[in-house]
Amino acid sequence: MPLALLALAISAFGIGTTEFVMMGLLPDVADDLGTSVPTAGYLVSAYALGVVIGAPLLTALGSRIPRRRMLVALMAVFTVGNLASAFAPDFGLLVAGRLLAGLPHGAFFGVGAVVAARLVREGRQARAVATMFLGLTIANIVGVPAATLLGQHLGWRATFLVVAAIGLVAMASLARLIPPLPAEQPTGLGGELRALAHPQVLLGLLTTVFGFAGIFAVYSYLASMMTEVTGFAAGTVPVVLALFGIGMTLGALAAGPLTDRALRPTLYGSLAALALVLAAFHFTAQVKWAALVSVVVIGAVGFLTTTPLQMLVMNKARQAPTLAAASNQSAFNLANAGGAWVGGLALSAGWGWTSPTLVGAVLAAVGLAVAVAAGLLDRGAPDGSRIVAHGTESAGSAAGAAHAGSAGDAEGAAAGAVRPPLSSGS
Secondary structure (H helix, E strand, O other), X not given: OXXXXXXXXXXXXXXXXXXXXXXXXXXXXXXXXXXXXXXXXXXXXXXXXXXXXXXXXXXXXXXXXXXXHHHHHHHHHHHHHHHHHHOOOOHHXXXXXXXXXXXXXXXXXXXXXXXXXXXXXOOOHHHHHHHHHHHHHHHHHHHHHHHHHHHHHHOHHHHHHHHHHHXXXXXXXXXXXXXXXXXXXXXXXXXXXXXXXXXXXXXHHHHHHHHHHHHHHHHOOHHXXXXXXXXXXXXXXXXXXXXXXXXHHHHHHHHHHHHHHOHHHHHHHHHHHHHHHHHHHHHHOXXXXXXXXXXXXXXXXXXXXXXXXXXHHHXXXXXXXXXXXXXXXXXXXXXXXXHXXXXXXXXXXXXXXXXXXXXXXXXXXXXXXXXXHHHHHHHOOOHHHOOOOOOOOOHHHHHXXXXXXXXXXXXXXXXXXOOOOOOOOO
């Protein structure tokens, strides 16, 4: 794989740390700022709302900016948002800081996914995208537990200062390792909206919303569930989060090859498994060893869905792959916000700490139903627009279509081609 993918993975590590660490810090933040855990859960929703707003907005505003410069600028906003969170004097300003930190998230992964796909040969695009997302999963093994532990001992503000430092490292690595790549040739607002209006793109986004809402209905309150139901001490929470991260990493490692080989079967299988394991977690949460196994499996099958969903919308929105990929990140984080909100409603209703697991199972099952419906509709589509086992379309061709016509640029001739400029291995 090209070395440039390392810069994307480092950035994803920082983004993943700040996105997921709040779940482990909710009890500490709630205690420090004098609010309840369900209310503190709005900090999860605030970040997700930032992603939902920022993904299409920043992607559109930066459509003419060269890709490397765009990625660095997005990480700069991310860094400022985490600094604002670290120094927020009250809950309201902390919510604002989390919102700001979330704004560049979707646009970064949208741009990064297309850049990653352009760096490798056809047939390996899903693996390249999965490599970038591997930074997210490693964040859940190393970054989130370490940041949670740091927050418990030095205060939650120290956590956001460290994440801001990671943001600075990510900016430097992007500037150094990402090759010069031109911005996409603008297709016009109408063309981009038409690409996003493709029924398969819309159904893919809807699948993302429901499927991932199932995960976040549970994960948002995992720390409290482990202490209140399973009986773990608060100091064990970082270990539990690390296990979730291990599961995510296993899912990410499997997602690339499986998606390159069979996109829809990978998506169906992962969503079905997610619904089942979330339902089972309602019971296994009572037993320590079974709860830990469930946490790993939830992380694995949950993250196994990310690459096929990202590739599906990129493949279908051929005229605007970056906007589609960014919009999918909005969908992921709409799921984040919605899942945390629905899970909080179940808790506030007094249904018990394990009630979000059943809510999550229902949401994942709805996501599976939408995905299957999309697949059935796709069977009747012309071959040129169908996604079959090996994918008749590829992220590379999608990127190439988006960049066609830029041959006048010094870099434009290679815009849609295999292009590993810093490493011969692809």
